Amino acid sequence: MSESKIRVIVAGFRGSMGTASCQTILNDERFELTGVFDPHAALTDGNDTHLPSQVVVATTEDELPEADVWLDFTTPTVVEHNVEVALRQGLFPLVGTSGLTTAQIKALQALAASAHLGGLIVPNFGLSAVLLTQFAKQAARYFPNAEIIEMHHADKRDAPSGTAVATAHAIAAGRQQQPDLDHTESSVDGVRGGIVDNVPIHAVRLPGYLAHEQVLFGGTGEALTIRQDTYDRESFMVGVKLALSKVTTLTELKVGLEQVLD
Numbered sequence: 001m002s003e004s005k006i007r008v009i010v011a012g013f014r015g016s017m018g019t020a021s022c023q024t025i026l027n028d029e030r031f032e033l034t035g036v037f038d039p040h041a042a043l044t045d046g047n048d049t050h051l052p053s054q055v056v057v058a059t060t061e062d063e064l065p066e067a068d069v070w071l072d073f074t075t076p077t078v079v080e081h082n083v084e085v086a087l088r089q090g091l092f093p094l095v096g097t098s099g100l101t102t103a104q105i106k107a108l109q110a111l112a113a114s115a116h117l118g119g120l121i122v123p124n125f126g127l128s129a130v131l132l133t134q135f136a137k138q139a140a141r142y143f144p145n146a147e148i149i150e151m152h153h154a155d156k157r158d159a160p161s162g163t164a165v166a167t168a169h170a171i172a173a174g175r176q177q178q179p180d181l182d183h184t185e186s187s188v189d190g191v192r193g194g195i196v197d198n199v200p201i202h203a204v205r206l207p208g209y210l211a212h213e214q215v216l217f218g219g220t221g222e223a224l225t226i227r228q229d230t231y232d233r234e235s236f237m238v239g240v241k242l243a244l245s246k247v248t249t250l251t252e253l254k255v256g257l258e259q260v261l262d
C-alpha cells in the first residue's frame with residue numbers, strides 16, 4: 001500500500017454519487033484518484049469526464065491502475081461482481097452501492113478473508129441515517145411493532161433502499177419479542193409494504209425528494225416516530241471521507257459506517 005496518499009479507484013464515476021465522490025477525492029490531499037471504472041464509458045462519445053488527465057478511465061479490469069481502495073457507487077446488479085474484481089486486484093473495497101443480500105455479503109466476506117483484505121460495506125454514509133438505525137434498534141427492544149417508510153428521489157433504481165433493509169435488520173436484532181401478527185385482509189397488492197425481518201417497508205419515489213427515512217413504532221396507547229432527512233449529497237461525503245481514511249486499516253470486510261466512527 002502507498003506510504004503517503006490513499007490511492008482510490010471510483011466505480012460508477014459518472015453517476016450522482018460517483019461524480020460527487022471523484023470531486024471529494026480530488027479536493028482532499030489525503031487521497032489520490034488514480035482511476036475510475038465503468039464498462040459503459042467506452043460507449044460514450046469523447047469520454048467527457050471532466051477529470052484530470054492523469055486519472056485512468058478504465059472500462060475493463062485489465063485497464064485498472066494501481067490503487068489501495070475500490071470505492072463502489074454502481075448498481076445492485078453489478079456490485080457483487082465489482083467487489084470480487086476489487087478483491088482479486090488486492091484492493092480494499094468500500095461499498096456504497098445498495099442491494100447486496102446477506103448471502104452475497106457472506107460470500108464476499110469469505111473472499112476477503114481468503115485474500116487477507118478488509119473492507120467496508122456502508123448502507124448509508126450519512127450520520128443522521130447511521131444514528132436513526134442505532135436509535136431504531138434501541139426502540140425495538142420496547143416497541144417490537146414497527147414499520148419503515150423510506151422516501152427517495154424518482155431516479156433511484158432500486159427498492160427498498162439499502163438503508164431501510166439495514167434498519168429492518170437492526171430492528172430485528174433489537175427486538176426482545178416478535179411483533180403482533182398482521183391480520184389485515186388487503187384488497188390491493190402490496191398495500192401493506194414489503195416485509196424484511198418481519199418489518200413492513202413502504203418505498204416512496206417522488207421528484208423533489210432526495211433520501212429520507214421514517215420508522216414508526218406502535219405500543220399500548222402510544223407511538224414513537226424516528227425520522228431522518230438528507231437534503232444534500234454533501235452529507236454523504238463526510239462519511240465517504242471518513243471511511244476512505246480508515247478502510248485500509250480494517251482486517252475484515254465489515255458492514256456499517258459505525259465500524260469506523262469514533
Ligand SMILES: NC(=O)C1=CN([C@@H]2O[C@H](COP(=O)(O)OP(=O)(O)OC[C@H]3O[C@@H](n4cnc5c(N)ncnc54)[C@H](OP(=O)(O)O)[C@@H]3O)[C@@H](O)[C@H]2O)C=CC1
Pocket residue numbers: 011012013014015016017018037038039040041073074075076078082095096097098099122123124125126157158162236
Ligand atoms: N451508501 C450511501 O450512503 C449511498 C448509497 N447510494 C447508492 O449508491 C448507488 C449509486 O447511486 P447513484 O450514484 O445515485 O446512482 P446512479 O444511477 O446515478 O449511478 C450509478 C452509476 O453506475 C454506473 N455503472 C453501471 N454498471 C457499472 C459497472 N459494472 N461498473 C461501474 N459502473 C457501473 C452507471 O453507468 P451507466 O448509466 O452507464 O449504466 C451509473 O453511472 C445506488 O445503489 C444507491 O442506492 C446512493 C447514495 C448514498
Ligand SMILES: O=C(O)C1=N[C@H](C(=O)O)C[C@H](O)C1
Pocket residue numbers: 098123124125152153156157160161162163164210211212
Ligand atoms: O439511492 C440513493 O439516493 C440512496 N441510496 C442508499 C440506500 O439505498 O439506502 C442510501 C441513501 O438512502 C441514498
